[in-house]
Amino acid sequence: MLKKGDRAPTFELSDQDGQAISLSALLADGPLLLYFYPADFTPGCTKEACDIRDMHEDISDVGIRVVGVSPQDEDSHQRFRDKHKLPFTLLADPDKKAVKAYGADGPLGIGVRRATFLINTDGLVEDVVVADLRVGRHSDFIREAVAHHRA
Numbered sequence: 001m002l003k004k005g006d007r008a009p010t011f012e013l014s015d016q017d018g019q020a021i022s023l024s025a026l027l028a029d030g031p032l033l034l035y036f037y038p039a040d041f042t043p044g045c046t047k048e049a050c051d052i053r054d055m056h057e058d059i060s061d062v063g064i065r066v067v068g069v070s071p072q073d074e075d076s077h078q079r080f081r082d083k084h085k086l087p088f089t090l091l092a093d094p095d096k097k098a099v100k101a102y103g104a105d106g107p108l109g110i111g112v113r114r115a116t117f118l119i120n121t122d123g124l125v126e127d128v129v130v131a132d133l134r135v136g137r138h139s140d141f142i143r144e145a146v147a148h149h150r151a
Helices: 023-027 045-063 074-085 095-102 135-151
Strands: 012-015 020-022 030-036 066-069 089-092 113-121 125-130
Touching: 012 074, 020 023, 020 030, 023 030, 030 045, 045 066, 045 074, 045 135, 074 089, 074 135, 125 135
Parallel strands: 030 066, 066 089
Antiparallel strands: 012 020, 012 089, 030 113, 113 125
C-alpha cells in the first residue's frame, strides 16, 4: 500500500464514457482524490459514492478533483453514475493494474480494498486512508482534505 510521501504510480484507464484518462491529465487541473472501491451497486460502495456526491461541490470549490476506480467495465460505471447522479469520473480497471500499483488489491488478490489517496499536482501522495468496512472514515478523510485546502 502506498503511503504519505510516495510517488503515485502513473496509469491510463477508460472512464465511464470509454475515454482514456491518465493520471497526468487528472493532475493537470489540481490535486486529486483517487478512491478505489470494490464494486458498483454494492451497499457500501453506493453509500461511499453518494457521500462523495453530496460533498462534491465543497470538494470542487477548493480545486480538488475526485475520481473513483474499480474493476467493473465502462457500461457498469455509466449505469452506476447515472442511477446515483454522480458528478465525478469513474475509471474501469478490469485487469486491476492501477488497483495493484496502488496496493489496493484484496487479500490473496481477491477483491479490492477501499482506499482513498490525496495526490498533489507533483504526483506525490499527500495522505491516504484505508478502511475496508468503515465507509465513514473515507468521508471524514475527504472533509479533512477539503478543510486543509480551504485554509
